[in-house]
Amino acid sequence: MRSFGPFAAPGPAGEHGLGVIDVSGTSSAAATDGAAGVRIPRDREDDYTPAMADRRRAMLTGLTGAxxxxxxxxxxxxxxxRGNVENFIGVAQVPIGVAGPLRIHGEHARGDFIVPLATTEGALVASYSRGMRLLTGCGGVTTTIVEESMQRGPVFSFATAAAARDFGAWVTGRFGEIKRVADGTSHHARLRDIDQFQVGPLRYLRLNFTTGDAAGQNMTSRATAAACEWIAAHHPARPAYLLSGNIDTDKKHSHINTLLTRGRRVVAEAVLSRTALRAAMGVDTAELFRWRQAAATGTLLAGAAGNGAHAANGLAALFIATGQDAANVAESHASLTYTQLLDSGDYYWSVTLPALIVATCGGGTALPTQRECLALLGCAGPGHARKLAEICAATVLAGEISLAAAVVHGDWVSAHERLGRNRPGAG
Known part of the structure; x- marks a missing residue:
């Protein structure tokens, strides 16, 4: 693997650029003075046993008293x-509640769903559940997957801007060969196309893949590494490159992903009956529309990642329950709300998630409790990632409606006071 400038070449391909991880050395981030120089116990032969977990917990208890x-x-x-965590000591047990029923008319998710949400925020499950009941009472949510792709964004370095420009034309002309090399690294990753962007003598490539039912960051890293090595070996200039020039914006919100999609672009839409909304939430559709105008202006003023209310809440809870990479909420929570006050007095409401990253294979999806939650949704195992994506989008729409109605009606704070406090005198 080639590199340029002062940067060292990365290690074996993977999300973190790590090969064999050795974490048995000194802990420099320990929480107590006595931790300096402590070595975390590890068994290089088999580190994933009850005995090794016991040893690490005993070391930590002796060190901290916890x-x-x-x-x-x-x-x-x-x-x-194994493959999900290192230095295993146990589990973080997050309460799981269920919300629903949520009726979905999707291309992949069809029927009534009870949605598991893992959270420590009181009132969240209740809020999503009431939004789901309203949507179901109004006929349900229609969901559509518009586009899907997962990226890795290498950057190639040249002596001049002209050389970088000409390299871009060379890459375009050899797309078929690059695709053959990239696709050959995986049974699932398939190179769809390559976007290109130039700054000075740097040529940024954004390789767009489909990845089946996996989230795909690791497989696209592997495929892109193979493609870059082929490019560097066959281009006359033998250009230097970095596997990630950060234009893929992994685990970060970005405007480019909002425009060009990362993971899946999913739309959830519904028409709220004026009568049903007033009966369930105590607000009128006209009041919601006036709130939407004020909220949209506030979003513009703040420069927020989306013009909705709280997409991250439902997504984080669903991600934790179903074994998704929780850090992907940073990208997935970007949302675009579009509404219409219809001539009938009813209210059209849609949410578009342009960078939703979910999987039903790989990562934490095979762990027992996470797989059970996926099974509740009919999404366990291969063949269900699109279905899960549609459920996520419909869940977000339910949460947006419920919170907006609570703000307009004036019971946002009182609901949290009633449901979200678990200690006497908590502030």
Whole structure:
């Protein structure tokens, strides 16, 4: 692998650029003075055993005095965590509630769903559930997947801007060969096209892949690494490159992903009956429309990632329940709300998620509790990622409606006071 400038060449392909991870050295980020120089216990032969988890917890308890009996209550064999975590000591147990029913008329999700949400925020499940009941009472949500692609964005360096420009034309002319090399690294990743952007003598490539039922960051890294090596070996200039020039904006919100899609672009839309809305939420569609105008202006003033209310809430809870990479909420929560006050007095409401990254294979989706939550949705295993994406979008729409109505009606704070406090005197 080639590099340029002062940057060292990255290690074996992977999201974090790591090969074999050795975490047995000194901990420099320990929380107590006595932790300096402590080595975290590891077994290089088999580190995923109850005995090794016990050893690490005992070391931590001796070091800090913390009682880790709750963390120790993992409901599965530590061997199942291999590939998901290092230095395993137990589990973070997040409460799971269910919301619904949510009726979805999708291309892949069809029927009535009860949605598992893992959260520690009181009132969240209740809010999403009432939004779902309203949507179901109004006939349900229609969902559409518009586009899908996962990216890796390498950058190539040249001596002059003209050389970088000519390199771009060379890449375009050899797309078929580049695709053959990239596709050959995976049974699932397929190179769709390559976007190109230039700054000075730097040529940024944005390789767009489809990745089946996996989120795809790691497989696209591997495929892009192979493609870049082929490009560097066959281009006359033998150009230097970095595997990620950050134009893929992995685990970060970006305007380019809002425009060009990362993961899946999904739309959820519904028409709210004026009568049903007033009966369920105590507000009128005209009041909602006036709120939407004010909220849209506030979004512009703030420069926010989306003009909705709180897409991250439902997505984070769904992601944790179903074993998604929680950091992908940073990209997935970007949302675009579009509404119309119809001549009938009813209210059209749509939410578009332009960078929704979900999977039903790989990552944490095979862990026992996460797989159970996927099974609740009929989304466990291969062949269900598009269905899960549509459920996510419909869930976001339900949460947007419920929160907006609570703000307009004036019971936003009182609902949290009633449902979101679990300690006497909590502020």
């Amino acid at each position: 009682d880790l009996s709750g963390v120790a209550g993992a409901p599965f064999d530590p061997a199942l965590a």
